[in-house]
Amino acid sequence: MKVLTVKNVLKAAAILPLLSSASFALTVPMDLSTDISIVGTVVDGSPASPTGDLTYVNNLLAVVGANTTVLIDGPPPGPPIGSHTYTTGIFDYAGTVSDVGRIDGDASGGTVPAGYFVIAKYAGGGGPSGGPGGDVVFYTDGSSVSVPLDSANIFLNGQGQPFALSGFRAYVAPEDAIVPPEGTLPDGGATMVLLGGGISALALLRRKLS
Numbered sequence: 001m002k003v004l005t006v007k008n009v010l011k012a013a014a015i016l017p018l019l020s021s022a023s024f025a026l027t028v029p030m031d032l033s034t035d036i037s038i039v040g041t042v043v044d045g046s047p048a049s050p051t052g053d054l055t056y057v058n059n060l061l062a063v064v065g066a067n068t069t070v071l072i073d074g075p076p077p078g079p080p081i082g083s084h085t086y087t088t089g090i091f092d093y094a095g096t097v098s099d100v101g102r103i104d105g106d107a108s109g110g111t112v113p114a115g116y117f118v119i120a121k122y123a124g125g126g127g128p129s130g131g132p133g134g135d136v137v138f139y140t141d142g143s144s145v146s147v148p149l150d151s152a153n154i155f156l157n158g159q160g161q162p163f164a165l166s167g168f169r170a171y172v173a174p175e176d177a178i179v180p181p182e183g184t185l186p187d188g189g190a191t192m193v194l195l196g197g198g199i200s201a202l203a204l205l206r207r208k209l210s
Contacts, residue, residue: 026138026145029152032089034179040088045121045135051121052081054200058096060137066092095177096170103170109147116140116170122151122163133163
């Protein structure tokens with residue numbers, strides 16, 4: 001019979017991070033109330049321009065508190081972008097991005113590498129079935145993310161249909177940005193499943209070593 005030595009326990013412990021951690025990723029369709037990767041929204045996110053979009057992202061990152069809605073005027077001292085409504089998601093992100101390393105994309109979407117703040121723009125069509133649309137800002141965690149092609153579950157027109165993507169910009173997250181720790185899980189249920197899996201793995205390993 002093999003003895004469960006300290007060395008063997010350490011081997012078992014090394015398995016736990018693989019079972020109990022998981023990087024979070026943007027869910028599709030998006031959901032501001034449950035998706036920790038969504039920084040928040042900007043309404044209505046126009047005009048769309050490199051200067052304006054940079055300001056929208058930094059204004060949203062400057063909002064203090066999760067699940068918070070504030071109205072911020074463009075000038076002064078920022079560019080003439082007018083007033084916009086900023087709503088944060090379930091995590092209180094913070095940081096300041098710049099144009100250095102910016103990635104631009106069009107209505108066809110695209111894939112953004114890990115470590116970026118992305119502002120995806122969903123244009124409204126106006127009229128009775130249109131609406132203002134808006135921007136969704138999200139963070140790419142440990143893997144690349146495909147930009148959603150519509151605003152389902154976030155912005156809907158008068159007929160209950162999502163707006164189409166009109167373009168996006170992605171900004172490198174600074175090293176001092178406040179983001180969810182790698183391995184953050186979206187809900188307690190998933191955490192319990194992973195914890196249970198880790199305990200089972202330890203039990204199986206101990207049986208194998210016995």
